[in-house]
Amino acid sequence: MSEEIGTETAPADPLSLHVPEPAVRPGDTPDFSTVRIARAGEVPRPPVDVPPDDIRDLAFSIIRVLNRDAVAVGPWAGLLSADELRDGLRHMMTLRAFDARMMIAQRQGKTSFYMQNLGEEAIACAFQKALEPGDMNFPTYRQAGLLIAAGYPLVDMMNQIYSNERDPLKGRQLPIMYSSRDHGFFSISGNLATQFIQAVGWGMASAIKGDRKISAGWIGDGSTAESDFHAGLVFASTYKAPVVLNIVNNQWAISTFQGIARGGSGTFAARGLGFGIPSLRVDGNDYLAVYAVARWAIERARRNLGPTLIEHVTYRVGAHSTSDDPSAYRPKTESDAWPLGDPVLRLKNHLIELDEWSEERHTQAEAEIRDEIITAQKEAETHGTLHSGQHPSVRDMFEGVYAEMPPHLRRQRQQAGY
């Protein structure tokens, strides 16, 4: 008692600003000992109509299916057949090989810029498999797996990356800023977080129209700081919109560690709790876990039970983009120390453990995928690359600004000689 009075009356020290710092920087030994990771199979699977208040702890744990021995365990396991798992593995392997190939193409000057998905392949690839045709993703630039798992042709992805004459977006967009309505892939903005609330609007539209379609919003850990993220949560909460709100926490936002965006909150998933939105964390490097959680959330949305917030916990293994060099701000070996392992390897080992896959088949699949990608690349390059061959025309630049070209733009097009 007297102590309390003492602290109240003693003059406080002058204020000082708190600026969070990551545990390690270049030169230090990577340390993820503070990352609390639940055992695989440990987290219960509630019914989809569970009251949000009953599952608040799911915002602080991590749902995992594959254990260290690559065995699928616990209540979230058992949803995918061996064929489906092999498909999933193939999608992830394709995405990884595609990225590697396009990184080289960028270095060769065939395009201006690239962003890879290395280490995060399971998230988009598994999530897409839980959606139905007609559902719509509002992706960021790091969800190319949605397209690959939806069967979008690799050659079209490359045509876009090369801004060549077959580019479905007519050279207007930065490489990898894809758009394919038919594949449930909304046009990527490039301005962070703007599309999170749009996903909610899309879901609300489906509800207004009495349809059965749902939507999925996507955002990175860093981008959750934007106001649009919070707008998305409040609209989703108020209107119980049929939307799955995905946060991909890959630990980094360019050079900024996740602690800057997360602040004093325990987890990113916990952001949803104040809005009364069921909020879960999932091992983003575990294809089976991502799929199971996606299915759960999508079913909630489809049954008009409202939104779900999912934090996919993963690690950005590569550089932010081809314009970035992470060795300036994080230890080079940090990704090796990441405790959730590699998503491709984990699913591969699981299939081998099930006796549904082998090293030989894996090597063969790698070769097939490489051939498939090289074939696509050869075809794409016959249609041009950024600095050589055929391009979208200058005419294309003036089109599509409006539904109908207004006179002033027509005049400008003529001035440009087209």
Add this chain to the structure above:
Amino acid sequence: MIEAIRDAMDVCMERDDDVVVFGEDVGFFGGVFRCTAGLQKKYGPSRCFDTPISEAGIVGAAIGMAAYGLRPCVEIQFADYVYPAYDQIVSEAARIRYRSNGQFTASMVVRMPTGGGIFGGQTHSQSPEALFTHVSGLKTVVPSNPFDAKGLLIAAIEDDDPVIFLEPKRLYNGPFDGYHDRPVKPWSQSDLGEVPDGHFTVPLGQAKIVREGTAVTMLSYGTMVHVSLAAAEAAGVDAEIIDLRTLVPLDLDAVRRSVLKTGRCIVVHEATLTSGFGAELTALVQEECFFHLEAPVRRVAGWDTPYPHAQEWDYFPGPDRIGRALQEVLEV
């Protein structure tokens, strides 16, 4: 130019503890263009720090700090990402002095890389200066070389009003004359790359004549100053080229003097044409110099489309387009 910008902040932080610098990736890493490299190490994390990715947050917090008495100099990673902060800039920073009758002010600088020429597509290429010049209460600055960048930035930080400081990113590593297929020349090979040490200012509101001439006045700023010079040279025109440097407040005297002398004027900017700053300049020239004009004032600007990726050099108002406008103005 990156070093000059960093040096300006360094000089100000050294002289005045109230100067603080923050933004996305600005602290430990020193900014994606490295403009703040070393500042956190030198001045500590409470004077130079990383922020959450929230442009509204960055500018809103800066306003609060400025009202308290600090002098924040904040970075928006690309001008294309300033829009979430637009409300804070327009409704708040620009008007706080006015609406509180000077009880609160927002002495702060919002720096941001602007303009294209780097194959950055629609979200790394925009030139939004007119969105700021249209707002009363803001000053808007666009340097075209390292010397001016340093002097103007120091003047902006020391200014008592909010300043929007647009840094043409295509000029960060060297002057760019619009001939994109020629090798890039670094600033070290240019006189304008020589920047004095220590404190000096280039006052806001003073234009600079970068080439004296008699045939036509060319008004421009930022990257387009260099492109205008190259275009005039290629066309063999004795142009008087004015680098406005500050758009608001504008050095109208310099503009008037020159146009009264040449009787002809073209305005060059990279931003889209319609309602661009060129419209303001053209109106002013018409109001001030009408009876001395021998030809209509022409604007050369970006087309009224979003900034494309593949067609970057068809979009960019390069020397050819400027050359044609020069011809048109001189033929009359």
